[in-house]
Amino acid sequence: MSDDIIAQLRTVFFEEAFEGLGVMEAALMDLDTAPDDPDILNSIFRAAHSIKGGAGSFGFENISRFTHGMETLLDEMREGRRSVEPALVDILLRSTDQLRALVEAASEGGEVDAEATRALTEELERILAAEGPPPSEGPSEPSAAEPASSGHLVRFVPHLDLMNTGNDPVLIFRELGELGELSVELDASRLPALESLDPEQLFLQWTLRLEGEADLDSVKEVFDWVESDCDLEFAPLGGPEPVGTEAEEQAPAPVAAEVAEPGPAPPPSAPSPVVEASPPKAPTSKAPTAPVAATAVNPPAKAGGPPPSIRVGIDKVDALMDIVGELVITQSMLCQIEKEFDMSRLEKLSDGLGELTRNTRELQESVMRLRMVPVSFLFSRFPRLVRDVRSSLGKEVELEMLGEATEVDKTVSEQLTDPLVHLVRNALDHGLETPEGRREAGKDEVGMLRLSARHEGGSVIIDVEDDGRGLNPDKILAKARERGMVGADERPSDERIFDFIFAPGFSTAAEVTSLSGRGVGLDVVCRNIRSLGGTIEIKSTLGKGTCFSIRLPLTLSILDAQLVRLVEQVFIIPLLSIVESVQVRPELVSTVAGGREIYRLRDQYIPIIRASEMLGVKRPESSSEPRLLVVVEAAGGRAGVLVDELLDQQQVVIKSLESNFKPVPGISGATILGDGKVAFIIDVAGFVRLAAQRVAGLNEALEERLHD
Amino acid sequence: MAATIIEGPAEITIAGVADLHAQLREAIAEGERCTLDLGAVRRLDASGVQLLLAAARCRVALYRPSEAVRASLEQLGALAQLEPAFEEEAA
Numbered sequence: 001m002s003d004d005i006i007a008q009l010r011t012v013f014f015e016e017a018f019e020g021l022g023v024m025e026a027a028l029m030d031l032d033t034a035p036d037d038p039d040i041l042n043s044i045f046r047a048a049h050s051i052k053g054g055a056g057s058f059g060f061e062n063i064s065r066f067t068h069g070m071e072t073l074l075d076e077m078r079e080g081r082r083s084v085e086p087a088l089v090d091i092l093l094r095s096t097d098q099l100r101a102l103v104e105a106a107s108e109g110g111e112v113d114a115e116a117t118r119a120l121t122e123e124l125e126r127i128l129a130a131e132g133p134p135p136s137e138g139p140s141e142p143s144a145a146e147p148a149s150s151g152h153l154v155r156f157v158p159h160l161d162l163m164n165t166g167n168d169p170v171l172i173f174r175e176l177g178e179l180g181e182l183s184v185e186l187d188a189s190r191l192p193a194l195e196s197l198d199p200e201q202l203f204l205q206w207t208l209r210l211e212g213e214a215d216l217d218s219v220k221e222v223f224d225w226v227e228s229d230c231d232l233e234f235a236p237l238g239g240p241e242p243v244g245t246e247a248e249e250q251a252p253a254p255v256a257a258e259v260a261e262p263g264p265a266p267p268p269s270a271p272s273p274v275v276e277a278s279p280p281k282a283p284t285s286k287a288p289t290a291p292v293a294a295t296a297v298n299p300p301a302k303a304g305g306p307p308p309s310i311r312v313g314i315d316k317v318d319a320l321m322d323i324v325g326e327l328v329i330t331q332s333m334l335c336q337i338e339k340e341f342d343m344s345r346l347e348k349l350s351d352g353l354g355e356l357t358r359n360t361r362e363l364q365e366s367v368m369r370l371r372m373v374p375v376s377f378l379f380s381r382f383p384r385l386v387r388d389v390r391s392s393l394g395k396e397v398e399l400e401m402l403g404e405a406t407e408v409d410k411t412v413s414e415q416l417t418d419p420l421v422h423l424v425r426n427a428l429d430h431g432l433e434t435p436e437g438r439r440e441a442g443k444d445e446v447g448m449l450r451l452s453a454r455h456e457g458g459s460v461i462i463d464v465e466d467d468g469r470g471l472n473p474d475k476i477l478a479k480a481r482e483r484g485m486v487g488a489d490e491r492p493s494d495e496r497i498f499d500f501i502f503a504p505g506f507s508t509a510a511e512v513t514s515l516s517g518r519g520v521g522l523d524v525v526c527r528n529i530r531s532l533g534g535t536i537e538i539k540s541t542l543g544k545g546t547c548f549s550i551r552l553p554l555t556l557s558i559l560d561a562q563l564v565r566l567v568e569q570v571f572i573i574p575l576l577s578i579v580e581s582v583q584v585r586p587e588l589v590s591t592v593a594g595g596r597e598i599y600r601l602r603d604q605y606i607p608i609i610r611a612s613e614m615l616g617v618k619r620p621e622s623s624s625e626p627r628l629l630v631v632v633e634a635a636g637g638r639a640g641v642l643v644d645e646l647l648d649q650q651q652v653v654i655k656s657l658e659s660n661f662k663p664v665p666g667i668s669g670a671t672i673l674g675d676g677k678v679a680f681i682i683d684v685a686g687f688v689r690l691a692a693q694r695v696a697g698l699n700e701a702l703e704e705r706l707h708d
Numbered sequence: 709m710a711a712t713i714i715e716g717p718a719e720i721t722i723a724g725v726a727d728l729h730a731q732l733r734e735a736i737a738e739g740e741r742c743t744l745d746l747g748a749v750r751r752l753d754a755s756g757v758q759l760l761l762a763a764a765r766c767r768v769a770l771y772r773p774s775e776a777v778r779a780s781l782e783q784l785g786a787l788a789q790l791e792p793a794f795e796e797e798a799a
Binding site: 158162163164168169170173174177184185186188191192193194195197199200202203204206 | 721722725726728729732733736752753754755757758759761762763765766768780783784785786789
């Protein structure tokens with residue numbers, strides 16, 4: 001195989017491994033609520049099994065060695081030889097983390113804490129040795145245990161829908177026959193009469209006798225693909241026959257355990273494994289979501305690793321193909337018109353161009369959809385986080401997740417992870433009270449944490465909401481006064497007060513007890529979200545709860561733009577940041593110290609930004625003063641940008657100046673307009689921050705005047 | 709006695725087994741003696757084997773089963789049960 005192909009296969013392996021790790025983690029969380037569900041155990045086992053197998057074939061021996069211990073433990077659990085206990089789930093979760101670290105290191109280079117790996121391996125081994133079955137009978141070393149076995153008796157009872165999963169006993173038995181002398185005994189007693197037969201369901205059962213030296217593992221391997229679609233029992237040939245015809249054992253049971261204690265069998269399972277077959281989630285679900293295979297992505301790669309890839313649902317690619325097909329038709333139509341053009345065909349030409357516009361827009365939308373991933377990827381980590389925090393803080397929390405199918409841009413999704421983790425931790429740590437505290441406050445002991453996502457207009461809104469103690473505006477205000485952020489007599493609105501907790505270093509002090517720590521890092525959260533072009537808002541009622549509401553643009557690469565003219569040049573102001581536009585009335589302009597201008601807009605002073613001067617656009621003597629004020633809002637403040645004229649509104653594709661040229665203050669990017677000219681996008685947040693200092697204190701004065 | 713001969717398709721598998729089942733049911737419902745020609749069958753999976761078993765119980769004759777048919781029946785341990793229903797000559 002060429003190196004290229006191997007590299008590709010490795011990429012696929014890593015993707016699948018990360019996906020498998022996600023499945024394992026989510027399913028392990030599910031075990032907390034349904035410890036006896038064999039489907040869950042099976043899906044975890046299968047994920048571990050394929051990671052182990054893949055790692056083995058690509059030579060990552062450390063991974064496959066490490067996974068082996070987990071696999072063995074899982075195998076014992078799913079076979080009912082070991083009960084599912086929280087302690088075991090814990091160690092499996094920790095092992096999953098370690099495994100993820102190992103896989104990450106293998107895919108991107110880097111070091112893994114070998115000590116931690118060794119410690120976990122030892123811990124797993126200790127557990128396995130402690131209560132497990134004697135190793136001579138364990139499935140991990142079956143070849144050593146039964147080398148001289150004279151054969152196997154297999155009772156094979158397919159579920160009715162076995163055939164529908166693409167399996168065929170004919171092929172299975174043929175494969176089995178290659179392991180030794182096979183004799184097949186058919187039991188057709190359950191077969192209904194032809195009249196009432198559903199021919200697509202399988203009513204036949206078999207007892208198979210395999211004579212020869214084949215070990216149990218290789219016999220079981222033959223049934224690997226069908227083990228969740230049938231009931232299987234294994235026994236050594238010559239030993240006691242498997243008990244009962246209606247076998248309920250889900251997974252291949254070890255010989256010794258089966259014979260010694262036929263005991264209570266695990267409940268019969270649903271026909272298909274829940275986690276693996278999970279379709280894209282319905283918008284509402286309380287359970288942790290398994291990654292949706294069709295659109296799964298791997299976690300953000302660190303610099304230096306292979307470029308991050310994205311797995312895209314085939315339907316999205318098909319839609320793209322359709323549109324490209326139409327585009328080609330339109331193109332050939334236009335070519336035809338061009339070849340034999342005369343004025344009579346002008347109308348056709350304009351039709352064709354209209355078609356082209358439509359195709360292009362659709363193409364753009366489809367391509368953008370390729371980058372969209374459901375927020376369930378973002379959310380999927382939280383059940384785990386909540387579980388961990390819950391046990392370490394002793395708080396009872398119910399996590400509710402809504403709108404997991406809502407799609408966001410992949411980049412947005414990746415960069416949103418840290419802020420969201422922070423907000424969730426904050427809510428668990430400081431928002432929600434202890435069970436005692438909640439009881440005293442007359443609330444349900446179990447706190448509620450709700451993550452929800454939805455589309456609203458051109459934005460995605462993600463809420464992190466708790467029903468905890470809420471923010472105390474008085475305490476925050478006191479703190480803000482102390483820090484000189486607010487005047488002594490000033491009483492801003494609650495919303496503005498809450499915004500203070502986003503200030504760097506705010507409320508780290510011990511005296512804000514009910515909030516202690518709440519401000520730490522929130523400034524980082526806020527900064528991250530703003531760097532994504534988003535905003536964050538707080539709603540809170542003391543004693544009732546807090547809701548952090550994040551609003552993000554759907555995509556980072558396309559912008560709804562307002563084109564404006566400064567002298568002779570066209571600039572772009574992001575439409576989202578524009579509040580309103582007003583004609584300047586000269587009597588409302590005043591000049592404050594330092595020659596800076598402010599504008600009185602109703603009951604507020606806003607700083608005036610002479611954009612042309614700030615951006616170095618020369619204004620010839622002859623040209624008139626700009627008379628149009630575009631009021632923009634960003635970075636928590638407002639400003640008025642003076643422009644000469646408002647032009648079109650349109651969508652533009654953002655080109656980074658930083659990566660193509662160099663960062664330019666006051667400019668956040670550039671785009672190419674329809675006529676081929678380059679237009680710069682104004683960095684509204686930068687403008688506003690710059691201007692904000694100019695009006696500090698003035699608005700309070702105005703307010704007083706208004707009250708007088 | 710009127711007889712219906714049903715041509716067995718090249719593949720009697722889960723994908724097409726429902727069609728053949730419908731044909732057989734119809735023929736039997738009409739109370740005629742029915743023969744299923746298995747001479748052209750190249751593939752028979754477990755659902756096909758099952759259908760033949762059910763058909764044989766309704767006295768459907770299985771005409772000149774091909775090698776592939778015999779192999780699948782043998783593999784699933786159904787050959788012995790069905791051999792009485794085999795017919796080498798057309799009815």
